[in-house]
Amino acid sequence: MKALCLSLVFATTFSASAALIESPQKGGLKLASLSSISFGPEGLLLVAEPGTASILAIQTGDTGATKAVLKKTVADVGGAIADGLGAKKEDITVKDLAVNQASGRVYLAVQRRPDNAVLIVSVDAEGKIAPLNLEPLPWVRVTLPGGTTSKVTNITDVAFDKDRVFATGTCNEEFASRIFTIPVPIKNGATASVFSAETYHVAHRKWETKAPIQSFISYSSKEGTFVVGAFACTPVAKFKVDDIQSGAQVKGVSMVELGSGNRPLDLFSYEDKSGKEWLVVHTQRFKQNAFGPSKMWGARISMDYLDAKAPDKTNENAARRDEKEHAGPQGIEIVDSLFGAVQVDKLSNTEAIVLRDTEGTLSLEVAALP
Amino acid sequence: MTLMRCLDQRFVSVMSAVLFFTGSWCGAEEARINKAGQIEAQGRDVRVFRGDAATPLFGSVSKERDTVRFAPALPFVPGESYRVEFQQSDGTWSTQRLRMELPQAEAPTAAMLHSDTPFPANALKFYLHFSQPMEQGVFLERISLHRLDGSVVSGAFRETELWSPDGKRLTLWLHPGRQKSGVNLNTDEGPVLREGETYTLKLAANWRSAAGVALGKPCTFVIIATAPDHQCPDPQRWKVTAPKAGKRGTLTITFDEALDPAMLVSALSVNRGKARLAGAMHVAPDARSWSLIPAKEWPPGRYEIVIDPLLEDLAGNNLLGPFEVDRDLPVQPAKLSLLKFEVR
Numbered sequence: 176m177k178a179l180c181l182s183l184v185f186a187t188t189f190s191a192s193a194a195l196i197e198s199p200q201k202g203g204l205k206l207a208s209l210s211s212i213s214f215g216p217e218g219l220l221l222v223a224e225p226g227t228a229s230i231l232a233i234q235t236g237d238t239g240a241t242k243a244v245l246k247k248t249v250a251d252v253g254g255a256i257a258d259g260l261g262a263k264k265e266d267i268t269v270k271d272l273a274v275n276q277a278s279g280r281v282y283l284a285v286q287r288r289p290d291n292a293v294l295i296v297s298v299d300a301e302g303k304i305a306p307l308n309l310e311p312l313p314w315v316r317v318t319l320p321g322g323t324t325s326k327v328t329n330i331t332d333v334a335f336d337k338d339r340v341f342a343t344g345t346c347n348e349e350f351a352s353r354i355f356t357i358p359v360p361i362k363n364g365a366t367a368s369v370f371s372a373e374t375y376h377v378a379h380r381k382w383e384t385k386a387p388i389q390s391f392i393s394y395s396s397k398e399g400t401f402v403v404g405a406f407a408c409t410p411v412a413k414f415k416v417d418d419i420q421s422g423a424q425v426k427g428v429s430m431v432e433l434g435s436g437n438r439p440l441d442l443f444s445y446e447d448k449s450g451k452e453w454l455v456v457h458t459q460r461f462k463q464n465a466f467g468p469s470k471m472w473g474a475r476i477s478m479d480y481l482d483a484k485a486p487d488k489t490n491e492n493a494a495r496r497d498e499k500e501h502a503g504p505q506g507i508e509i510v511d512s513l514f515g516a517v518q519v520d521k522l523s524n525t526e527a528i529v530l531r532d533t534e535g536t537l538s539l540e541v542a543a544l545p
Numbered sequence: 546m547t548l549m550r551c552l553d554q555r556f557v558s559v560m561s562a563v564l565f566f567t568g569s570w571c572g573a574e575e576a577r578i579n580k581a582g583q584i585e586a587q588g589r590d591v592r593v594f595r596g597d598a599a600t601p602l603f604g605s606v607s608k609e610r611d612t613v614r615f616a617p618a619l620p621f622v623p624g625e626s627y628r629v630e631f632q633q634s635d636g637t638w639s640t641q642r643l644r645m646e647l648p649q650a651e652a653p654t655a656a657m658l659h660s661d662t663p664f665p666a667n668a669l670k671f672y673l674h675f676s677q678p679m680e681q682g683v684f685l686e687r688i689s690l691h692r693l694d695g696s697v698v699s700g701a702f703r704e705t706e707l708w709s710p711d712g713k714r715l716t717l718w719l720h721p722g723r724q725k726s727g728v729n730l731n732t733d734e735g736p737v738l739r740e741g742e743t744y745t746l747k748l749a750a751n752w753r754s755a756a757g758v759a760l761g762k763p764c765t766f767v768i769i770a771t772a773p774d775h776q777c778p779d780p781q782r783w784k785v786t787a788p789k790a791g792k793r794g795t796l797t798i799t800f801d802e803a804l805d806p807a808m809l810v811s812a813l814s815v816n817r818g819k820a821r822l823a824g825a826m827h828v829a830p831d832a833r834s835w836s837l838i839p840a841k842e843w844p845p846g847r848y849e850i851v852i853d854p855l856l857e858d859l860a861g862n863n864l865l866g867p868f869e870v871d872r873d874l875p876v877q878p879a880k881l882s883l884l885k886f887e888v889r
Contacts, residue, residue, distance in 0.1 A: 226710050258600035261593075261622045268682040289680035289753040291712065292619045296603070306603040306618040329707050345707075350669060350721065350861060350868075386721070387705070407703070407722065435733055436722075438704060461700055461730070 195219050196232050197362040199313035204233065206309070209284040209293040212273045213520075215335030220273070220282065220307075222295070223330035223342065228321060230333055230342055232361045233314040235307070239278025243300035244522065245541050252283075252530070253537035255304050256296060262287050269537065272518035274528050281528050281539065282307065283518075298539060315363035319355050321346055327353070329387075335359075336393035341402055341416075342367065343388040352388045354402055354414060354425065368421035372404070372414055390442045392454070396482060403430075403481060405439030405456055410493065413481055428489045430480050431507065434498040436461040443521040444478065445544055452478035455510060455527070455544070457519040471532065473513030475545065477506030512542035576629055576641065582621070585614040590632035593617065595625055602627075623757040653677040653754040655764045657746070658806050658832060665774035666740040667724055669861040669868070671717045672807055673748075678712030678755040687752040688717065690737070690768075691745045698744065700730075701737045712755060716807070726869055738770040774860040775867050778804060780852055780881045787886045790845035797836045798850065798884075805857040806832040812856040816849045832859075843888045850884040 195215060208226030215221060218237040223230055249255070257264040266288040273282045281298040295307040319327045319342060330344040340357040352372035357365065372388065388404035395401070399417040404427070406412065412427035419425060433439070433456060441457040453475040460470040474496065483489055494504055502508040513519060518530035522541065529542040576586035584593060591613050592601045603618035611634070621627065626644040633639060654676040673688075684706055690698040703718035719737045722730035738744065748764035782801040788794030796815065806828050813835055815822040824839035854864040861868035864882055 228710075255600055258595060258598040259603040260619050261595040261602050261617065261625055261627065286682060287619060287622070288682060289757045290620070290622070290755050291678070291681050294603075294619055308605075326710070328710065329705060331705075345705075349855065349857075350718070436730055459704075 195360055196234065196313065196315045197360040198364070199234065199315050200363060201313060202309075202311050204231070204309040204312065204314045206231075206293050206295070208291070209270055209286060209295070210330050211332050212271045212282060212284045212295065213332075213334050214273050214275045214277070214282075215340070216277065218275060218277050219335065220275075220295075221333045221335060221340060222284075223333045223344075224316075225328055225330045225344075227316075227318075228327040228330075228344075229316050229318045230330070230340065230355075230357060230361075230367070231314055231316050232340070233309065233312050235275070235312060237275055237278045237280055237297075239275070239280070242277070242279040244279045244526075245281060245298065245302065245528065245539065246300050247302065248541075249298060249302040249304075249539040251536050252298070252304065252539045256283070256285055259296070259304060259306070260285070260287050260292075260294065269518055269530055272520050272528065272530050274520045274522050279522070281520075283530070302539070315361050315365075317357050317361060317363075317365045317367055319344060319353075319367050320369050331388060332390045334391065334393060336400075341391065341393055343372075343391055343402075343404065345387045350387065352386060352404070352406075354388070354391075354404075354416065356416065370414075370416070370419060370421070371424045372402075373424065373426055389439045390457075392442045392444055394444070394478075394481060398482075398484075401481075403442065403454065405433075405442055405458075407438050411439075411454070411456065411476065411480075429491075429493045430483060430489060431476050432493055432495040433458060433474065434496050441519045443519070443527070445521055445524045447524070447545070454478055454481065455513075455519075455521075457513055457516060467509070467511065467514040469515040469532075471514065471516050473510040473516065473519065475508055475510050479506060508545070510545060512544070516542070576631070576643070578621075579614070581616065583614045583616045584629060585612055586631055587611045588613045588631040588633050589636070591615045592630040594628040594630070595622075596628065598628075650756060650758050651676075652758050652761045653679065655748055655760065657766045658830065663769045663771040664738065665772065665858075665860045666736060666738045666770040667726075667773040667775070667860045667868075668738060668770075669719055669721065669724060669859070671719075671746065671768075673715040673717055675713045675715070675754070677758075679708075679715070680753045680755055681706060681708060681712070683752065684715060684717070687749040689747050689749075691747060693743050693745075698737055700734065714807075738768070740770055740772050742770050744768040744770065774802070774858060774862065775869065776858075777862045777867055778802070778856060778858050778864055780864070780884055783884065785850065785884055785886045787888055788843050790843050790888045793839055793842055795836050795838050796886075797834055799834045800832075803832040803859055805859065808853070808856050809835055812853040814851045816851055817844070817846060822848070845888050847885065847887050850886070852882045852884065854882045 208224050210225050211223040213221050218235045220233040220235050253267055254264045257267045268286045269283050270286055271284040283296050286293050296304050297307055298304050321327045327344045327346055333342040338359050342355040344353050354370045354372050355367040357367045386406045391402050391404040394403045399415050401413040402416055403413045410429040411431040412429045414425045414427040438459045439456050444454050446452050455473055455475050457473045480494055496507045497503040515531045516529040517532045520528050522528050525544055527542045529540050531538050531540055576584050579585050591606055593615050594601050605616050607614045629641045630638055656674045658672050690701040703720050707716040723734055723737050725731055746766040746768055750762045751759050753759045784799040786797040788796050809828045822839055824837045827836045857863045
């Protein structure tokens with residue numbers, strides 16, 4: 176048997192990441208739905224499957240002997256994926272993008288209409304697109320616990336962090352944030368721990384108990400381990416997640432307000448050439464952007480803001496981005512290379528991979544980070 | 546209040562997984578789709594394309610003796626035409642075009658709870674029910690909210706798409722940034738709904754089911770906005786109608802306001818002692834009452850109705866507090882989450 180459009184078959188053995196998952200299923204995985212994807216170490220792919228309220232961890236074997244980075248822009252990548260799935264270009268949605276740091280390969284979570292079938296495709300350094308063949312890959316599934324009156328039906332983000340996996344989600348009927356944690360090694364059939372999350376909404380001057388976390392990163396400092404989340408309309412807040420019991424309510428601290436009419440889509444952090452750390456918030460505006468050609472844009476925020484503790488710098492006193500300026504206050508700046516980006520993930524401390532929409536045509540590009 | 550259904554029953558054509566060959570086969574064996582959904586024919590190799598696309602479909606090719614098979618990465622798409630290129634035993638390639646048959650299939654229908662009845666102006670969500678799983682990723686293009694003068698309420702909905710696992714129910718959130726008092730979007734743009742005004746929620750005719758069948762004509766639902774509701778549901782204002790002992794009569798709880806119909810499905814339970822009563826639960830179409838018919842006759846005695854304190858009204862207020870809550874104020878004790886009744 177040979178592949179017509181090559182499915183991914185990696186030379187690396189699966190045993191390299193055996194410690195990351197426990198009691199894996201041997202092949203046969205069928206994806207029913209997709210929302211977020213991300214990579215852990217050693218080619219471990221995390222997939223949020225909202226239709227089953229679960230997180231999948233898949234050993235792709237894509238560990239890459241040498242890191243191969245996309246060499247040039249892949250023009251009309253949406254059209255190429257549509258052709259590969261036998262669909263019209265307008266019937267394809269790229270729901271998420273993840274860069275496998277181990278190999279440099281880019282993965283895209285794709286949904287096709289009208290049948291809502293989903294597939295993960297990868298793009299190699301040459302820009303070649305191929306479906307990820309799940310059939311031979313070991314995997315585990317962990318269920319996310321729902322509320323008393325409803326089930327988790329929306330998983331907004333998932334990420335690996337050293338000894339655990341974090342996920343965020345909401346229930347269909349409830350307008351509330353939940354943070355889930357799954358211990359590593361990830362055991363098939365395990366149930367995640369869950370915390371209800373609330374944070375101070377800067378614009379309300381009220382405790383915002385009912386807002387969903389759109390995207391997050393994990394963050395460690397001397398104070399402990401935090402989930403740093405971005406909310407709709409639009410605070411960036413951190414939640415301390417050390418030593419909390421499942422079922423607890425975690426109060427977040429708002430650190431930065433991005434401004435009216437913004438919907439955060441992705442977060443990642445990086446360190447610039449001077450060694451300064453930044454949090455990048457990829458965002459969609461409801462209206463035309465004042466400083467760029469697209470409603471899709473991004474800003475970088477100095478990580479120093481995340482360390483603020485004093486009451487005069489957090490919650491109702493949190494820093495607010497100056498919406499009338501390209502940058503400001505100090506340490507908050509627009510990232511020009513993210514205009515038009517519909518999906519973003521970090522490639523390195525100098526570059527990100529961007530899926531950019533230009534008048535309805537998607538291209539996959541390497542974008543420089545400032 | 547009524548559960549409004551949209552569209553009459555109609556039948557339109559959709560595609561089944563049957564191939565029509567539209568071109569000659571240049572002497573090669575005819576291809577067919579096997580039970581596994583693969584294209585197979587005699588030959589050495591095969592490539593499949595959508596229409597005139599230059600890039601072939603994702604999939605795998607296998608060969609067994611003289612038979613070659615193509616398995617697509619995703620099933621063939623209803624309504625699409627494909628170009629199949631086979632390499633024959635002599636090494637030459639031939640092309641055949643094919644499409645799926647279009648069988649008769651029923652069009653989807655849509656319904657919405659509470660349509661034609663008042664909604665609090667600070668309502669948070671609507672539930673749209675469909676008779677079939679619908680295509681996803683397009684709801685913002687397919688749903689619009691109109692004022693009486695026909696103008697569109699722009700930015701009315703939260704962008705997050707929330708489908709039930711079976712793909713038949715969409716939880717449609719009015720944009721919280723506009724519905725919450727004092728939030729930046731609320732201040733800049735105003736609320737989505739204004740008290741005293743009437744709106745029309747419109748579903749576009751071209752919204753397809755997952756099987757590829759469109760609604761066929763627009764679906765419209767009337768929304769009447771009344772005064773905002775900032776009060777928590779209060780079970781002390783509910784009316785419990787107890788059944789008689791020895792029969793399988795209906796226990797009915799009548800609310801003083803409409804509650805969240807989706808939450809009601811699992812938010813209430815009836816206990817006798819520590820045992821939960823089994824039976825058939827029903828939520829009224831207007832979500833103003835809930836009833837239970839037990840699996841067995843009611844034994845006489847005392848019962849408790851256990852209420853999940855997270856149960857919400859249409860404005861997101863639950864038993865623990867209103868949706869918009871100022872945590873600087875003293876925390877209010879939880880409302881009653883238990884009702885008692887006696888069966889005689």
